[in-house]
Amino acid sequence: MSENPSYKERKVITIGVVSELTGLSERQIRYYEERKLVFPERTERGNRKYSFADVEQLIDIADQREEGVQTYEIRQEMLKRERKREEKKRQRQLFKGEINARFGIQKR
Amino acid sequence: MSENPSYKERKVITIGVVSELTGLSERQIRYYEERKLVFPERTERGNRKYSFADVEQLIDIADQREEGVQTYEIRQEMLKRERKREEKKRQRQLFKGEINARFGIQKR
């Protein structure tokens, strides 16, 4: 699937740094989490940790908010895109199954 | 040169997370900085911020320390490698200069 290092996805950035990186207030960042737009991990103690991908997501959210898009709508768009990805994945699986059905399972 | 995002080089990770990631104590991490083996940036307030590259460097240091290599020796090796890189860079510059001398400066 993806590489192991995957710096972009590792959740290692604290909210203070994310705030600097995005220009958003910590309040805003926490609120967008409440609205299910970002999903930080937590340290044992409970501190939020974000990835670079999260930071980009937040910048994207900030842009949309500036255009007046509500968090609910942003959420809906996210879910829509997710469903599309799922659908494509399912199609690929089906296709793979068909190949197997016709040519049998091969040891490579 | 390198890409702008460059997740690997961005200094965004706090010492606590670096400690988790490397298994090193904060004391050790600060000491290796004192010995000029890593170079974190600082927030305005003075908190250290590390990159993924720094984390890898620290893991490498930890491995060497386990083999009994002293920080001074690690430092010497680092400097040696650095000088080699500089030398190669210089060679490339020289070569470029020679090309220009023979064929003149061309607008691409």
Next chain:
DNA sequence: CGTGTAAGGAATTCTGACACG
């Protein structure tokens, strides 16, 4: 709805130092 703020507490980080070896 989206965001600011004051509140109180707990964990984080910093520096300089003493300790051991």
Next chain:
DNA sequence: CGTGTAAGGAATTCTGACACG
């Protein structure tokens, strides 16, 4: 030399709430 630890203070982060609109 390399690392642990207690010390004291300052900044960080967290949650729940009140406020405004």
